[in-house]
Amino acid sequence: EDKVVQSPLSLVVHEGDTVTLNCSYEVTNFRSLLWYKQEKKAPTFLFMLTSSGIEKKSGRLSSILDKKELFSILNITATQTGDSAIYLCCSHNTNAGKSTFGDGTTLTVKP
């Protein structure tokens, strides 16, 4: 059974801090790992990492994938209150098109 574990489950920081969110996975026939941001509504896509794209960056957010150690991290630098959200990690395998989500990390950024 595919498994995705995120840590920490929750995190409280102040504006300007840098945070690192962790995601470990055990997935048969791994294809890709995705990060989503969920505010008080539906998740929105941040990054996809595959064997051919193991590091992604967009503004203050960046993510890496370590396929040997089976984990990914999401970094957010110079955090802002608008970064407050649940961050979800999701794995895809190649068989049967299934996706598996972790329980998410709830990030709270205080002014």
Add this chain to the structure above:
Amino acid sequence: NAGVTQTPKFQVLKTGQSMTLQCAQDMNHNSMYWYRQDPGMGLRLIYYSASEGTTDKGEVPNGYNVSRLNKREFSLRLESAAPSQTSVYFCASSGIQGIYEQYFGPGTRLTVT
């Protein structure tokens, strides 16, 4: 271009009642999914449809049925609702699974009393 739409947004059911959640996408995506999200938890896959005409069980399919009506529409049916099915339900769609990201609908908040 509305993306992924879901109806209804809210629903309250009594135990044993049935209902169908509707989902439609206008992005010409092949794959569609139904998830449920309980407080403090991530998304759990109920059913998915890799392409029109096919459906498969996800992690938590018991108590649910689905229909991929056409390429655009994917419905989720609760035949006999139970309090354990109280949750927020999200529909999503994507291009080829695993190669493209998923786009999510706004969700349906379902309460079963």
